[in-house]
Amino acid sequence: MDKLVIKGGRRISGSITASGSKNTSLPIIAATLLTGNGNFTLHRIPDLKDILTFIQLLHHLGVETTFSDNTLRLSSEQVQSLQAPYELVKKMRASIYVLGPLLARFGHARVSLPGGCAFGPRPIDLHLMAMEKLGATITIETGFIEATAENGKLRGGHIVFPISSVGATGNALMAATLAEGTTYISNAAAEPEIETLCRFLMAMGATIRGTGTTELEIDGSNSLKAVEFHNVFDRIEAGTLLAAAAITGGEITVNGVEPEQMKAVLKKFVHAGCTVESTEESISLKSPRKLIPTDVTAKPYPSFPTDMQAQWIALMTQAEGTSHVIDKVYHERFNHIPELNRLGAHIEIHKNQAIVHGPQKLSGTKVMSTDLRASASLVLAGLVAEGTTEVLRVYHLDRGYEKIEVKLNSLGADISREKYNEF
Ligand code: UD1
Numbered sequence: 001m002d003k004l005v006i007k008g009g010r011r012i013s014g015s016i017t018a019s020g021s022k023n024t025s026l027p028i029i030a031a032t033l034l035t036g037n038g039n040f041t042l043h044r045i046p047d048l049k050d051i052l053t054f055i056q057l058l059h060h061l062g063v064e065t066t067f068s069d070n071t072l073r074l075s076s077e078q079v080q081s082l083q084a085p086y087e088l089v090k091k092m093r094a095s096i097y098v099l100g101p102l103l104a105r106f107g108h109a110r111v112s113l114p115g116g117c118a119f120g121p122r123p124i125d126l127h128l129m130a131m132e133k134l135g136a137t138i139t140i141e142t143g144f145i146e147a148t149a150e151n152g153k154l155r156g157g158h159i160v161f162p163i164s165s166v167g168a169t170g171n172a173l174m175a176a177t178l179a180e181g182t183t184y185i186s187n188a189a190a191e192p193e194i195e196t197l198c199r200f201l202m203a204m205g206a207t208i209r210g211t212g213t214t215e216l217e218i219d220g221s222n223s224l225k226a227v228e229f230h231n232v233f234d235r236i237e238a239g240t241l242l243a244a245a246a247i248t249g250g251e252i253t254v255n256g257v258e259p260e261q262m263k264a265v266l267k268k269f270v271h272a273g274c275t276v277e278s279t280e281e282s283i284s285l286k287s288p289r290k291l292i293p294t295d296v297t298a299k300p301y302p303s304f305p306t307d308m309q310a311q312w313i314a315l316m317t318q319a320e321g322t323s324h325v326i327d328k329v330y331h332e333r334f335n336h337i338p339e340l341n342r343l344g345a346h347i348e349i350h351k352n353q354a355i356v357h358g359p360q361k362l363s364g365t366k367v368m369s370t371d372l373r374a375s376a377s378l379v380l381a382g383l384v385a386e387g388t389t390e391v392l393r394v395y396h397l398d399r400g401y402e403k404i405e406v407k408l409n410s411l412g413a414d415i416s417r418e419k420y421n422e423f
Helices: 022-034 049-061 093-106 125-133 166-176 192-203 235-247 259-271 306-316 336-342 372-384 404-410
Strands: 002-007 013-017 040-043 064-068 071-075 108-112 136-141 144-149 158-160 182-186 207-209 215-219 228-230 251-255 275-278 282-286 296-298 322-327 346-350 353-357 366-368 388-392 414-419
Touching: 002 372, 013 404, 022 040, 022 049, 022 071, 022 093, 022 166, 022 192, 049 064, 049 071, 049 093, 093 108, 093 125, 093 144, 093 166, 125 136, 125 144, 125 158, 125 166, 166 182, 166 192, 166 215, 192 207, 235 251, 235 259, 235 282, 235 306, 235 372, 235 404, 259 275, 259 282, 296 306, 306 322, 306 336, 306 353, 306 372, 336 346, 336 366, 336 372, 366 372, 372 388, 372 404, 404 414
Parallel strands: 013 251, 040 228, 158 182, 296 322, 366 388
Antiparallel strands: 002 388, 002 414, 040 071, 064 071, 108 144, 136 144, 182 215, 207 215, 251 282, 275 282, 322 353, 346 353
């Protein structure tokens, strides 16, 4: 296994370009299953474990792909299997994204129940409810979701999500593009990832109204076509890099971004005392001499994202006072806290609220990654900890951050990747 060995105490400064968004790439790649009509060329796809797992899944279904220099070329003409097996799905929850497209195009799909990040219960009931609203019959047997459309064709319906779900909205959208008639999605997720998926589907020929809002209306098409598409930046990677500068007293410019999508996060950095300046496609952040404690509550977009919550807690360990962090998306997403405390942080958990007492001097030790964003928070803490921090099980981090140690080293960090045996 790999670990990251971080020598702390170095300022993160300089400029860097954000990678393409992982959470946008996944539904976009899944959406290519909706048509066998032509070849797709997708640019700015990050070279990440999760993307490679998804490509493997597509190979299993019979899709041909080539992936190099962040460009993914693929054709879904020859889909031969409608089954997503446990061995692949368990590696990544987002594999559930193949359900909607396969069902819509072929009238049937068999998808193993997903695994993925281990924070709290992460059900898929809303995905299944959405497919049922579009006329599918769903059964769960021997760990597989078996979905069938009557007469091989989904039909438009009214899907009302009781809570906002990015994944279920994405699946419903993709399925609805090939359903007969019009589909209405109420309380849809309005995350930029969904907005980008809508743009992609519309480029393929879908008719969607309400893009970027929580009320979507989709007119089903008979067929869609393959297109060339440029993916958007990864707003969570960008936020993590800004946090790396903020926690180390540095100064950074992140290029290739759309600051509009990061308003809630940038507002919090400003509240914490950072100087933040944006152009249309870059964000510059200068860390203050002393960070001001700043509370955050993670909620669906446009609020502060749950995927930045762990990194924010790491940052607040260095603020001059106490801050409170609540996660209303994943109430139990606090696996990083015991590990941050092992580095010397003083963080308590009270009723789904993290109370971060800063500033605490952190000192390096071995810590364990438990999920993707938890790992990012440990790296941030390692950057500011005295001595050497070893972040074990770094495969979690590799799922979602493209060349993170290379990027941070180019900004002044001292991080090496080493092999180790867990036992
Ligand atoms: C996506 C992101 C993930 C992010 C999350 C919330 C990807 C690949 N992952 O995950 O990084 O943290 O959005 O912004 O894009 N829920 C249900 N039933 C369901 C589905 C979800 O109850 O069928 C609940 C979840 O437990 C959670 C909430 O809905 O409490 C939001 O989850 P959701 O937006 O669906 O997350 P993902 O799409 O899985």
